Amino acid sequence: MAKKSSPVGTSVRQAIESKRAASPDYREAQDRLQPFEQLARVVIMRRGRLGLSQQDLAARMGTTASVISRIESGQHRTSTETLRRLGEALGGRAVVGFEFGSARQPDRELVQL
Numbered sequence: 212m213a214k215k216s217s218p219v220g221t222s223v224r225q226a227i228e229s230k231r232a233a234s235p236d237y238r239e240a241q242d243r244l245q246p247f248e249q250l251a252r253v254v255i256m257r258r259g260r261l262g263l264s265q266q267d268l269a270a271r272m273g274t275t276a277s278v279i280s281r282i283e284s285g286q287h288r289t290s291t292e293t294l295r296r297l298g299e300a301l302g303g304r305a306v307v308g309f310e311f312g313s314a315r316q317p318d319r320e321l322v323q324l
Contacts, residue, residue: 248285255283257301271300295324 265279298305308321
């Protein structure tokens, strides 16, 4: 039986990389969720800068705090309508788009929601 090593004493990054190397399923799930986690970080940071609670942000959007919690968990898809309302509630606007061509010099087409 293979000995499992403890993650104690390693950084979070090292533990994640170890899991990614060992598990294709973990790697796939992490890659699939990455955009939602990035969105969650933006929302959390902006909400913090504005001094808003999840309930405050929900009220600005006309929704519930549980919707904000799901967005901030980084584990759920969000509709374009919710992104539009979220952008407005955070004092900005949501923009989505596509990149074409090379990754180094992409041609971007963006649309404001």
